[in-house]
Amino acid sequence: MAAQIRTTHIGSLPRPDDLLGLLLQREAEGRVADPTGFAARVRSAVDDVVRKQLATGLDIVNDGEQGKPDYSTYIKDRLTGFEGESASMPLGADLKEFPAFATRRPTVAAETRPTCSGPIAWKDFSAVETDIENLKHAAERAGARDVFMTAVSPGQAARFLLNRYYPSHEAYIQALADVLKREYAAIVAAGFVLQIDCPDLGSGRNNQFQDLSLAEFRKVAAMHVEALNDAVAGLPPDRMRLHICWGNYEGPHHKDVPLRDIIDIVLTARPAGLSVEAANPRHAHEWTVFESVKLPDGKMLIPGVLDTTTNFARVVGRERVIAGVDCGFATFAGRPVVEPEIAWAKLGSMVEGARLASRELWP
Numbered sequence: 001m002a003a004q005i006r007t008t009h010i011g012s013l014p015r016p017d018d019l020l021g022l023l024l025q026r027e028a029e030g031r032v033a034d035p036t037g038f039a040a041r042v043r044s045a046v047d048d049v050v051r052k053q054l055a056t057g058l059d060i061v062n063d064g065e066q067g068k069p070d071y072s073t074y075i076k077d078r079l080t081g082f083e084g085e086s087a088s089m090p091l092g093a094d095l096k097e098f099p100a101f102a103t104r105r106p107t108v109a110a111e112t113r114p115t116c117s118g119p120i121a122w123k124d125f126s127a128v129e130t131d132i133e134n135l136k137h138a139a140e141r142a143g144a145r146d147v148f149m150t151a152v153s154p155g156q157a158a159r160f161l162l163n164r165y166y167p168s169h170e171a172y173i174q175a176l177a178d179v180l181k182r183e184y185a186a187i188v189a190a191g192f193v194l195q196i197d198c199p200d201l202g203s204g205r206n207n208q209f210q211d212l213s214l215a216e217f218r219k220v221a222a223m224h225v226e227a228l229n230d231a232v233a234g235l236p237p238d239r240m241r242l243h244i245c246w247g248n249y250e251g252p253h254h255k256d257v258p259l260r261d262i263i264d265i266v267l268t269a270r271p272a273g274l275s276v277e278a279a280n281p282r283h284a285h286e287w288t289v290f291e292s293v294k295l296p297d298g299k300m301l302i303p304g305v306l307d308t309t310t311n312f313a314r315v316v317g318r319e320r321v322i323a324g325v326d327c328g329f330a331t332f333a334g335r336p337v338v339e340p341e342i343a344w345a346k347l348g349s350m351v352e353g354a355r356l357a358s359r360e361l362w363p
Helices: 017-029 035-056 073-077 099-104 126-142 154-160 169-189 214-231 284-292 309-316 340-361
Strands: 146-152 193-197 240-243 273-277 300-304
Touching: 017 035, 035 126, 035 340, 073 154, 126 146, 126 169, 146 154, 146 169, 154 169, 154 214, 169 193, 169 214, 193 273, 240 300
Parallel strands: 146 193, 193 240, 240 273, 273 300
Antiparallel strands: none
16 A cells, blocks of 8 residues: 555534534533533534544544633633633734734634633643543544544643733743643543644744744743643653644734744654644745754654645655644634634545645655
């Protein structure tokens, strides 16, 4: 059988309308009327989304983050310390230069982003265990062999859940790392590949740290990676992948930090897989970074595009590329980025594109 470029995605997938309504109700009211029914609906949604990924032809699948409101703030309901008044990140530097456009961007009132107002600790680790059991059950029923699960990085959690308790940003990051390492270990122990979502290393430069110089931001990014490495110190690198991005929002993105300016720091992270945006017009050219920056032994790229997959494969080696997407299709439960039918059609096109690229690379 000819070699084949494998395919995956980044995490979130469209949720059924009824489940979406329940998630938004829980975000707005802090609870759902029927917790047992909600749990059952999440389980069935995970079953459905795993089967659909396999039917679409994806090789490496997940739970689609069906039971989470988003990939970053889900921890607010599982940890102590997040009882502070809700607050949002500052407007991105790129949007500040286009205020008329910024005012037209959609917002979702149901999104709640409380600030950290006390010490962080687990209060509901059973929610992690439920996520794992739901995905494990769905994967076994569907016959999925390669499965991943997402978890937020300490730096990304700190972006959306602002610190109002710890004496410094560094202390906050370390506290998050000390707690989240239990989730990371549980996902790997379950037999899944752990994907750690780290937009803080990319899009964090555009908003949270927009007032820093590049040199200052690099120091922050290095500190974030160091804390993350501490949190995954005992986990095998080949069972982990790291996702960085510059935000899957419509916007100019002209203030994005170039991959070349952070790649040396990103490559010090322990996870072997590296997922980067490559469809975003501001980053589609950045496959050229790897013409001069050698991908370390044991590392694998997951570029988020198909029309440049061939370039990535030729530069770093065809055995070290997995076709992926830039970001999630349903990152925030109440703010769909792509209509569900189109999202699945895109994934199907990616699978076919990987087949075509494979035939070119392995004639």
